[in-house]
Amino acid sequence: MSWTDERVELLKKMWGEGQSASQIAKELGGVTRNAVIGKVHRLGLSNRATTSTKTETKAKAAPKADTKPKPTPKPAEPAAKAAPEPAAPKPLPARKQIIPAGQPLPPQPSANEISPEALAKVSAIEKKAKRLTLMELTERTCKWPVGDPATDDFWFCGLTVQQGKPYCEAHVGVAFQPMSSRRDRRR
């Protein structure tokens, strides 16, 4: 595949929209994200603010006149922090009356110990859970168990895990509570 005008245009468009190189590559097809990035550089349209400590080439770099200062269409993020404190109802779906002959229930942390925010997040995320079975779990699926193992309605979250962790973001939130916050967390 070569860089036809169309492809370059799509590249520019997507890059402008903030799409990642890999996404663009996927869209274009026939190229890898490296190819895309390489092209992006050659085209000159690179800067997109990265956490790069920028290899500051000293004061060497010539300022160069910017004919077209980029608009930087950052709509801003309101991020309405709705911190609901609705006495977080236990998300647990009606426990079967019969306690399975079994082992203590899984890590299901009791609601009354976890930060409200985290809990809210979980109950919210659980609606989106993929509800995977044990066999469907992979290294990239959240392994947070939900429900009762001895029941039909037992499944694993299955959402994409947070890098490194065994759980998705929401579940990582309730799984790894810094001791400090749970101890003496009454304000």
Added chain:
DNA sequence: CCCTGATTCGC
């Protein structure tokens, strides 16, 4: 580990 972009350098 996965993902991102940045750079280098042989082709």
Added chain:
DNA sequence: GCGAATCAGG
């Protein structure tokens, strides 16, 4: 000019 390999940050 191209892009795989490699680097570096998250």
